[in-house]
Amino acid sequence: MTPLVLIPGYMLDETLWDDVLPVLGEDTPCFHGSLREGATVQEMAQRILDASPPRFALAGFSMGGYIAREMARLAPQRVLSLILIATSARPDSxxxxxxxxxxxxxxxxxxxxxxxxxxxxxxxxxxxxxxxxxxxxxxxxxxxxxxxxxxxxSLLERGDLERLGEVVCPTLVVAAAQDQLRSLAEAQELRDGIRGAQLEVVERSGHLVPLEQPAMLAALMRRVTLR
Incomplete structure:
Protein backbone atom coordinates (compact mmCIF):
# COMPACT_ATOMS: atom_id res chain seq x y z
CA MET A 1 0.00 0.00 0.00
CA THR A 2 1.21 3.50 -0.83
CA PRO A 3 2.41 5.42 2.24
CA LEU A 4 0.36 8.50 3.07
CA VAL A 5 1.87 11.69 4.51
CA LEU A 6 -0.60 13.86 6.43
CA ILE A 7 -0.10 17.60 6.96
CA PRO A 8 -2.32 19.51 9.42
CA GLY A 9 -3.37 23.15 9.23
CA TYR A 10 -2.90 26.42 11.09
CA MET A 11 -2.28 25.82 14.81
CA LEU A 12 -3.24 22.16 14.51
CA ASP A 13 -1.09 19.10 15.17
CA GLU A 14 -1.03 15.44 14.18
CA THR A 15 -4.03 14.64 16.40
CA LEU A 16 -6.17 16.38 13.78
CA TRP A 17 -6.19 13.02 11.98
CA ASP A 18 -6.99 10.78 14.96
CA ASP A 19 -10.56 10.06 13.84
CA VAL A 20 -9.56 9.59 10.20
CA LEU A 21 -6.81 7.01 10.74
CA PRO A 22 -9.00 4.12 12.00
CA VAL A 23 -11.25 4.48 8.95
CA LEU A 24 -8.30 4.57 6.57
CA GLY A 25 -7.32 1.19 7.95
CA GLU A 26 -4.11 -0.45 9.08
CA ASP A 27 -3.20 -1.27 5.48
CA THR A 28 -2.44 2.42 4.85
CA PRO A 29 0.92 3.33 6.41
CA CYS A 30 0.60 6.94 7.57
CA PHE A 31 3.28 9.49 8.40
CA HIS A 32 2.75 12.89 10.00
CA GLY A 33 4.23 16.07 8.59
CA SER A 34 4.85 18.73 11.21
CA LEU A 35 4.45 22.48 10.75
CA ARG A 36 6.19 23.30 14.04
CA GLU A 37 9.36 24.54 12.33
CA GLY A 38 10.09 26.73 9.34
CA ALA A 39 9.42 30.38 8.55
CA THR A 40 8.40 29.97 4.89
CA VAL A 41 6.24 27.59 2.89
CA GLN A 42 9.33 26.25 1.13
CA GLU A 43 11.19 25.63 4.41
CA MET A 44 8.23 23.74 5.85
CA ALA A 45 7.84 21.71 2.66
CA GLN A 46 11.52 20.75 2.56
CA ARG A 47 11.53 19.70 6.22
CA ILE A 48 8.61 17.35 5.64
CA LEU A 49 10.16 15.97 2.45
CA ASP A 50 13.36 15.21 4.34
CA ALA A 51 11.38 13.12 6.86
CA SER A 52 9.06 11.39 4.37
CA PRO A 53 9.27 7.99 2.61
CA PRO A 54 10.92 7.84 -0.84
CA ARG A 55 7.53 7.90 -2.61
CA PHE A 56 4.14 8.62 -1.10
CA ALA A 57 0.63 10.01 -1.40
CA LEU A 58 0.17 13.37 0.29
CA ALA A 59 -2.75 15.04 2.06
CA GLY A 60 -2.75 18.66 3.21
CA PHE A 61 -5.46 20.34 5.26
CA SER A 62 -6.09 24.09 5.04
CA MET A 63 -2.69 25.80 5.49
CA GLY A 64 -1.18 22.36 5.02
CA GLY A 65 -2.50 22.40 1.46
CA TYR A 66 -0.08 25.20 0.57
CA ILE A 67 2.78 23.15 2.01
CA ALA A 68 1.62 20.00 0.21
CA ARG A 69 1.54 21.72 -3.17
CA GLU A 70 5.03 23.08 -2.63
CA MET A 71 6.21 19.55 -1.83
CA ALA A 72 4.63 18.31 -5.06
CA ARG A 73 6.52 20.99 -6.97
CA LEU A 74 9.84 20.39 -5.20
CA ALA A 75 9.75 16.59 -5.58
CA PRO A 76 7.34 15.59 -8.39
CA GLN A 77 9.04 12.21 -8.70
CA ARG A 78 8.24 11.39 -5.07
CA VAL A 79 4.68 12.71 -4.62
CA LEU A 80 2.47 10.12 -6.31
CA SER A 81 -0.88 11.76 -5.59
CA LEU A 82 -2.26 14.76 -3.74
CA ILE A 83 -5.33 15.37 -1.57
CA LEU A 84 -6.13 19.01 -0.82
CA ILE A 85 -8.69 19.45 1.97
CA ALA A 86 -10.54 22.69 2.79
CA THR A 87 -7.75 24.80 1.35
CA SER A 88 -7.05 27.50 -1.20
CA ALA A 89 -4.38 28.86 -3.50
CA ARG A 90 -5.20 32.49 -2.78
CA PRO A 91 -2.94 34.68 -0.65
CA ASP A 92 -4.41 36.03 2.55
CA SER A 93 -6.01 39.43 2.23
CA SER A 154 0.55 33.73 11.75
CA LEU A 155 3.25 35.62 9.82
CA LEU A 156 3.60 32.96 7.10
CA GLU A 157 3.19 34.35 3.58
CA ARG A 158 1.27 32.04 1.27
CA GLY A 159 -0.45 32.04 -2.09
CA ASP A 160 0.38 30.08 -5.26
CA LEU A 161 -2.54 30.61 -7.62
CA GLU A 162 -0.19 31.32 -10.53
CA ARG A 163 1.80 28.12 -9.90
CA LEU A 164 -1.00 25.54 -9.73
CA GLY A 165 -0.12 24.33 -13.22
CA GLU A 166 3.25 23.13 -11.91
CA VAL A 167 1.52 20.40 -9.87
CA VAL A 168 1.55 17.34 -12.12
CA CYS A 169 0.39 14.44 -9.91
CA PRO A 170 -3.22 13.15 -9.71
CA THR A 171 -5.06 15.48 -7.34
CA LEU A 172 -8.30 15.33 -5.37
CA VAL A 173 -9.69 18.58 -4.00
CA VAL A 174 -12.06 18.19 -1.03
CA ALA A 175 -14.30 21.09 -0.02
CA ALA A 176 -16.79 21.37 2.84
CA ALA A 177 -20.32 22.50 2.03
CA GLN A 178 -20.65 24.73 5.10
CA ASP A 179 -17.06 25.98 5.30
CA GLN A 180 -17.11 29.62 6.42
CA LEU A 181 -13.35 30.06 6.00
CA ARG A 182 -12.76 28.60 2.52
CA SER A 183 -15.31 28.98 -0.26
CA LEU A 184 -16.37 26.54 -2.95
CA ALA A 185 -15.01 29.04 -5.47
CA GLU A 186 -11.53 28.59 -3.96
CA ALA A 187 -11.84 24.82 -4.27
CA GLN A 188 -12.93 25.21 -7.89
CA GLU A 189 -9.86 27.35 -8.57
CA LEU A 190 -7.69 24.50 -7.33
CA ARG A 191 -9.55 21.97 -9.47
CA ASP A 192 -9.34 24.16 -12.56
CA GLY A 193 -5.71 25.16 -12.01
CA ILE A 194 -4.30 21.65 -11.52
CA ARG A 195 -4.57 19.56 -14.65
CA GLY A 196 -6.91 16.59 -14.24
CA ALA A 197 -7.83 17.43 -10.64
CA GLN A 198 -11.18 16.26 -9.30
CA LEU A 199 -13.42 18.02 -6.77
CA GLU A 200 -15.60 16.44 -4.08
CA VAL A 201 -17.80 18.34 -1.63
CA VAL A 202 -18.40 16.96 1.87
CA GLU A 203 -21.88 17.80 3.13
CA ARG A 204 -22.75 18.79 6.71
CA SER A 205 -19.25 19.95 7.52
CA GLY A 206 -17.61 23.22 8.39
CA HIS A 207 -13.94 23.93 7.81
CA LEU A 208 -12.57 21.26 10.15
CA VAL A 209 -13.47 18.29 7.94
CA PRO A 210 -11.10 15.74 9.56
CA LEU A 211 -12.82 16.35 12.91
CA GLU A 212 -16.37 16.91 11.70
CA GLN A 213 -16.73 14.24 9.01
CA PRO A 214 -13.77 11.85 9.42
CA ALA A 215 -15.48 8.79 7.90
CA MET A 216 -16.60 10.61 4.77
CA LEU A 217 -13.17 12.17 4.37
CA ALA A 218 -11.37 8.85 4.88
CA ALA A 219 -13.53 7.21 2.21
CA LEU A 220 -12.52 9.90 -0.28
CA MET A 221 -8.87 9.62 0.70
CA ARG A 222 -8.87 5.86 0.22
CA ARG A 223 -10.00 6.35 -3.36
CA VAL A 224 -6.71 8.13 -3.96
CA THR A 225 -4.38 5.96 -1.88
CA LEU A 226 -5.77 2.72 -3.36
CA ARG A 227 -4.97 3.74 -6.93
Missing amino acids: QATREQRAKAALNTPPGPFRGLSRGAIATSLHPDRAGDAQLIARVRAMGERLGPDVFLRQ
Missing part, protein backbone atom coordinates in the same frame (compact mmCIF):
# COMPACT_ATOMS: atom_id res chain seq x y z
CA GLN A 94 -4.21 42.43 3.68
CA ALA A 95 -6.83 42.65 6.41
CA THR A 96 -6.37 38.98 7.34
CA ARG A 97 -2.58 39.33 7.43
CA GLU A 98 -2.81 42.39 9.65
CA GLN A 99 -5.32 40.72 11.96
CA ARG A 100 -3.15 37.62 12.38
CA ALA A 101 0.02 39.63 12.89
CA LYS A 102 -1.67 41.79 15.52
CA ALA A 103 -2.94 38.74 17.39
CA ALA A 104 0.43 36.98 17.22
CA LEU A 105 2.47 40.01 18.28
CA ASN A 106 0.12 40.89 21.13
CA THR A 107 -0.28 37.56 22.86
CA PRO A 108 -1.53 38.24 26.40
CA PRO A 109 0.81 37.38 29.29
CA GLY A 110 0.46 34.05 31.00
CA PRO A 111 0.12 30.52 29.63
CA PHE A 112 -0.69 30.26 25.93
CA ARG A 113 -4.19 28.82 25.43
CA GLY A 114 -4.29 28.29 21.68
CA LEU A 115 -6.89 29.77 19.37
CA SER A 116 -9.89 31.51 20.87
CA ARG A 117 -13.15 29.65 21.36
CA GLY A 118 -14.89 32.14 19.11
CA ALA A 119 -12.45 31.63 16.24
CA ILE A 120 -12.80 27.86 16.48
CA ALA A 121 -16.61 28.00 16.68
CA THR A 122 -16.68 30.07 13.48
CA SER A 123 -14.74 27.35 11.67
CA LEU A 124 -17.27 24.64 12.55
CA HIS A 125 -20.61 23.66 11.02
CA PRO A 126 -23.36 25.72 12.73
CA ASP A 127 -24.67 22.55 14.39
CA ARG A 128 -21.26 22.01 16.03
CA ALA A 129 -20.45 25.61 16.95
CA GLY A 130 -21.53 24.97 20.54
CA ASP A 131 -19.68 21.65 20.87
CA ALA A 132 -17.51 22.47 23.89
CA GLN A 133 -15.63 19.17 23.73
CA LEU A 134 -14.66 19.65 20.09
CA ILE A 135 -13.64 23.26 20.66
CA ALA A 136 -11.50 22.21 23.63
CA ARG A 137 -9.84 19.56 21.49
CA VAL A 138 -8.85 22.13 18.87
CA ARG A 139 -7.65 24.61 21.52
CA ALA A 140 -5.48 21.88 23.05
CA MET A 141 -3.66 21.43 19.75
CA GLY A 142 -2.75 25.10 19.68
CA GLU A 143 -1.76 25.03 23.33
CA ARG A 144 0.64 22.16 22.64
CA LEU A 145 2.20 24.01 19.71
CA GLY A 146 2.77 27.13 21.79
CA PRO A 147 3.27 30.85 21.20
CA ASP A 148 6.42 30.60 19.06
CA VAL A 149 4.67 28.40 16.50
CA PHE A 150 1.65 30.72 16.69
CA LEU A 151 3.87 33.65 15.75
CA ARG A 152 5.61 31.85 12.86
CA GLN A 153 2.43 30.45 11.37
Whole structure:
Protein backbone atom coordinates (compact mmCIF):
# COMPACT_ATOMS: atom_id res chain seq x y z
CA MET A 1 0.00 0.00 0.00
CA THR A 2 1.21 3.50 -0.83
CA PRO A 3 2.41 5.42 2.24
CA LEU A 4 0.36 8.50 3.07
CA VAL A 5 1.87 11.69 4.51
CA LEU A 6 -0.60 13.86 6.43
CA ILE A 7 -0.10 17.60 6.96
CA PRO A 8 -2.32 19.51 9.42
CA GLY A 9 -3.37 23.15 9.23
CA TYR A 10 -2.90 26.42 11.09
CA MET A 11 -2.28 25.82 14.81
CA LEU A 12 -3.24 22.16 14.51
CA ASP A 13 -1.09 19.10 15.17
CA GLU A 14 -1.03 15.44 14.18
CA THR A 15 -4.03 14.64 16.40
CA LEU A 16 -6.17 16.38 13.78
CA TRP A 17 -6.19 13.02 11.98
CA ASP A 18 -6.99 10.78 14.96
CA ASP A 19 -10.56 10.06 13.84
CA VAL A 20 -9.56 9.59 10.20
CA LEU A 21 -6.81 7.01 10.74
CA PRO A 22 -9.00 4.12 12.00
CA VAL A 23 -11.25 4.48 8.95
CA LEU A 24 -8.30 4.57 6.57
CA GLY A 25 -7.32 1.19 7.95
CA GLU A 26 -4.11 -0.45 9.08
CA ASP A 27 -3.20 -1.27 5.48
CA THR A 28 -2.44 2.42 4.85
CA PRO A 29 0.92 3.33 6.41
CA CYS A 30 0.60 6.94 7.57
CA PHE A 31 3.28 9.49 8.40
CA HIS A 32 2.75 12.89 10.00
CA GLY A 33 4.23 16.07 8.59
CA SER A 34 4.85 18.73 11.21
CA LEU A 35 4.45 22.48 10.75
CA ARG A 36 6.19 23.30 14.04
CA GLU A 37 9.36 24.54 12.33
CA GLY A 38 10.09 26.73 9.34
CA ALA A 39 9.42 30.38 8.55
CA THR A 40 8.40 29.97 4.89
CA VAL A 41 6.24 27.59 2.89
CA GLN A 42 9.33 26.25 1.13
CA GLU A 43 11.19 25.63 4.41
CA MET A 44 8.23 23.74 5.85
CA ALA A 45 7.84 21.71 2.66
CA GLN A 46 11.52 20.75 2.56
CA ARG A 47 11.53 19.70 6.22
CA ILE A 48 8.61 17.35 5.64
CA LEU A 49 10.16 15.97 2.45
CA ASP A 50 13.36 15.21 4.34
CA ALA A 51 11.38 13.12 6.86
CA SER A 52 9.06 11.39 4.37
CA PRO A 53 9.27 7.99 2.61
CA PRO A 54 10.92 7.84 -0.84
CA ARG A 55 7.53 7.90 -2.61
CA PHE A 56 4.14 8.62 -1.10
CA ALA A 57 0.63 10.01 -1.40
CA LEU A 58 0.17 13.37 0.29
CA ALA A 59 -2.75 15.04 2.06
CA GLY A 60 -2.75 18.66 3.21
CA PHE A 61 -5.46 20.34 5.26
CA SER A 62 -6.09 24.09 5.04
CA MET A 63 -2.69 25.80 5.49
CA GLY A 64 -1.18 22.36 5.02
CA GLY A 65 -2.50 22.40 1.46
CA TYR A 66 -0.08 25.20 0.57
CA ILE A 67 2.78 23.15 2.01
CA ALA A 68 1.62 20.00 0.21
CA ARG A 69 1.54 21.72 -3.17
CA GLU A 70 5.03 23.08 -2.63
CA MET A 71 6.21 19.55 -1.83
CA ALA A 72 4.63 18.31 -5.06
CA ARG A 73 6.52 20.99 -6.97
CA LEU A 74 9.84 20.39 -5.20
CA ALA A 75 9.75 16.59 -5.58
CA PRO A 76 7.34 15.59 -8.39
CA GLN A 77 9.04 12.21 -8.70
CA ARG A 78 8.24 11.39 -5.07
CA VAL A 79 4.68 12.71 -4.62
CA LEU A 80 2.47 10.12 -6.31
CA SER A 81 -0.88 11.76 -5.59
CA LEU A 82 -2.26 14.76 -3.74
CA ILE A 83 -5.33 15.37 -1.57
CA LEU A 84 -6.13 19.01 -0.82
CA ILE A 85 -8.69 19.45 1.97
CA ALA A 86 -10.54 22.69 2.79
CA THR A 87 -7.75 24.80 1.35
CA SER A 88 -7.05 27.50 -1.20
CA ALA A 89 -4.38 28.86 -3.50
CA ARG A 90 -5.20 32.49 -2.78
CA PRO A 91 -2.94 34.68 -0.65
CA ASP A 92 -4.41 36.03 2.55
CA SER A 93 -6.01 39.43 2.23
CA GLN A 94 -4.21 42.43 3.68
CA ALA A 95 -6.83 42.65 6.41
CA THR A 96 -6.37 38.98 7.34
CA ARG A 97 -2.58 39.33 7.43
CA GLU A 98 -2.81 42.39 9.65
CA GLN A 99 -5.32 40.72 11.96
CA ARG A 100 -3.15 37.62 12.38
CA ALA A 101 0.02 39.63 12.89
CA LYS A 102 -1.67 41.79 15.52
CA ALA A 103 -2.94 38.74 17.39
CA ALA A 104 0.43 36.98 17.22
CA LEU A 105 2.47 40.01 18.28
CA ASN A 106 0.12 40.89 21.13
CA THR A 107 -0.28 37.56 22.86
CA PRO A 108 -1.53 38.24 26.40
CA PRO A 109 0.81 37.38 29.29
CA GLY A 110 0.46 34.05 31.00
CA PRO A 111 0.12 30.52 29.63
CA PHE A 112 -0.69 30.26 25.93
CA ARG A 113 -4.19 28.82 25.43
CA GLY A 114 -4.29 28.29 21.68
CA LEU A 115 -6.89 29.77 19.37
CA SER A 116 -9.89 31.51 20.87
CA ARG A 117 -13.15 29.65 21.36
CA GLY A 118 -14.89 32.14 19.11
CA ALA A 119 -12.45 31.63 16.24
CA ILE A 120 -12.80 27.86 16.48
CA ALA A 121 -16.61 28.00 16.68
CA THR A 122 -16.68 30.07 13.48
CA SER A 123 -14.74 27.35 11.67
CA LEU A 124 -17.27 24.64 12.55
CA HIS A 125 -20.61 23.66 11.02
CA PRO A 126 -23.36 25.72 12.73
CA ASP A 127 -24.67 22.55 14.39
CA ARG A 128 -21.26 22.01 16.03
CA ALA A 129 -20.45 25.61 16.95
CA GLY A 130 -21.53 24.97 20.54
CA ASP A 131 -19.68 21.65 20.87
CA ALA A 132 -17.51 22.47 23.89
CA GLN A 133 -15.63 19.17 23.73
CA LEU A 134 -14.66 19.65 20.09
CA ILE A 135 -13.64 23.26 20.66
CA ALA A 136 -11.50 22.21 23.63
CA ARG A 137 -9.84 19.56 21.49
CA VAL A 138 -8.85 22.13 18.87
CA ARG A 139 -7.65 24.61 21.52
CA ALA A 140 -5.48 21.88 23.05
CA MET A 141 -3.66 21.43 19.75
CA GLY A 142 -2.75 25.10 19.68
CA GLU A 143 -1.76 25.03 23.33
CA ARG A 144 0.64 22.16 22.64
CA LEU A 145 2.20 24.01 19.71
CA GLY A 146 2.77 27.13 21.79
CA PRO A 147 3.27 30.85 21.20
CA ASP A 148 6.42 30.60 19.06
CA VAL A 149 4.67 28.40 16.50
CA PHE A 150 1.65 30.72 16.69
CA LEU A 151 3.87 33.65 15.75
CA ARG A 152 5.61 31.85 12.86
CA GLN A 153 2.43 30.45 11.37
CA SER A 154 0.55 33.73 11.75
CA LEU A 155 3.25 35.62 9.82
CA LEU A 156 3.60 32.96 7.10
CA GLU A 157 3.19 34.35 3.58
CA ARG A 158 1.27 32.04 1.27
CA GLY A 159 -0.45 32.04 -2.09
CA ASP A 160 0.38 30.08 -5.26
CA LEU A 161 -2.54 30.61 -7.62
CA GLU A 162 -0.19 31.32 -10.53
CA ARG A 163 1.80 28.12 -9.90
CA LEU A 164 -1.00 25.54 -9.73
CA GLY A 165 -0.12 24.33 -13.22
CA GLU A 166 3.25 23.13 -11.91
CA VAL A 167 1.52 20.40 -9.87
CA VAL A 168 1.55 17.34 -12.12
CA CYS A 169 0.39 14.44 -9.91
CA PRO A 170 -3.22 13.15 -9.71
CA THR A 171 -5.06 15.48 -7.34
CA LEU A 172 -8.30 15.33 -5.37
CA VAL A 173 -9.69 18.58 -4.00
CA VAL A 174 -12.06 18.19 -1.03
CA ALA A 175 -14.30 21.09 -0.02
CA ALA A 176 -16.79 21.37 2.84
CA ALA A 177 -20.32 22.50 2.03
CA GLN A 178 -20.65 24.73 5.10
CA ASP A 179 -17.06 25.98 5.30
CA GLN A 180 -17.11 29.62 6.42
CA LEU A 181 -13.35 30.06 6.00
CA ARG A 182 -12.76 28.60 2.52
CA SER A 183 -15.31 28.98 -0.26
CA LEU A 184 -16.37 26.54 -2.95
CA ALA A 185 -15.01 29.04 -5.47
CA GLU A 186 -11.53 28.59 -3.96
CA ALA A 187 -11.84 24.82 -4.27
CA GLN A 188 -12.93 25.21 -7.89
CA GLU A 189 -9.86 27.35 -8.57
CA LEU A 190 -7.69 24.50 -7.33
CA ARG A 191 -9.55 21.97 -9.47
CA ASP A 192 -9.34 24.16 -12.56
CA GLY A 193 -5.71 25.16 -12.01
CA ILE A 194 -4.30 21.65 -11.52
CA ARG A 195 -4.57 19.56 -14.65
CA GLY A 196 -6.91 16.59 -14.24
CA ALA A 197 -7.83 17.43 -10.64
CA GLN A 198 -11.18 16.26 -9.30
CA LEU A 199 -13.42 18.02 -6.77
CA GLU A 200 -15.60 16.44 -4.08
CA VAL A 201 -17.80 18.34 -1.63
CA VAL A 202 -18.40 16.96 1.87
CA GLU A 203 -21.88 17.80 3.13
CA ARG A 204 -22.75 18.79 6.71
CA SER A 205 -19.25 19.95 7.52
CA GLY A 206 -17.61 23.22 8.39
CA HIS A 207 -13.94 23.93 7.81
CA LEU A 208 -12.57 21.26 10.15
CA VAL A 209 -13.47 18.29 7.94
CA PRO A 210 -11.10 15.74 9.56
CA LEU A 211 -12.82 16.35 12.91
CA GLU A 212 -16.37 16.91 11.70
CA GLN A 213 -16.73 14.24 9.01
CA PRO A 214 -13.77 11.85 9.42
CA ALA A 215 -15.48 8.79 7.90
CA MET A 216 -16.60 10.61 4.77
CA LEU A 217 -13.17 12.17 4.37
CA ALA A 218 -11.37 8.85 4.88
CA ALA A 219 -13.53 7.21 2.21
CA LEU A 220 -12.52 9.90 -0.28
CA MET A 221 -8.87 9.62 0.70
CA ARG A 222 -8.87 5.86 0.22
CA ARG A 223 -10.00 6.35 -3.36
CA VAL A 224 -6.71 8.13 -3.96
CA THR A 225 -4.38 5.96 -1.88
CA LEU A 226 -5.77 2.72 -3.36
CA ARG A 227 -4.97 3.74 -6.93
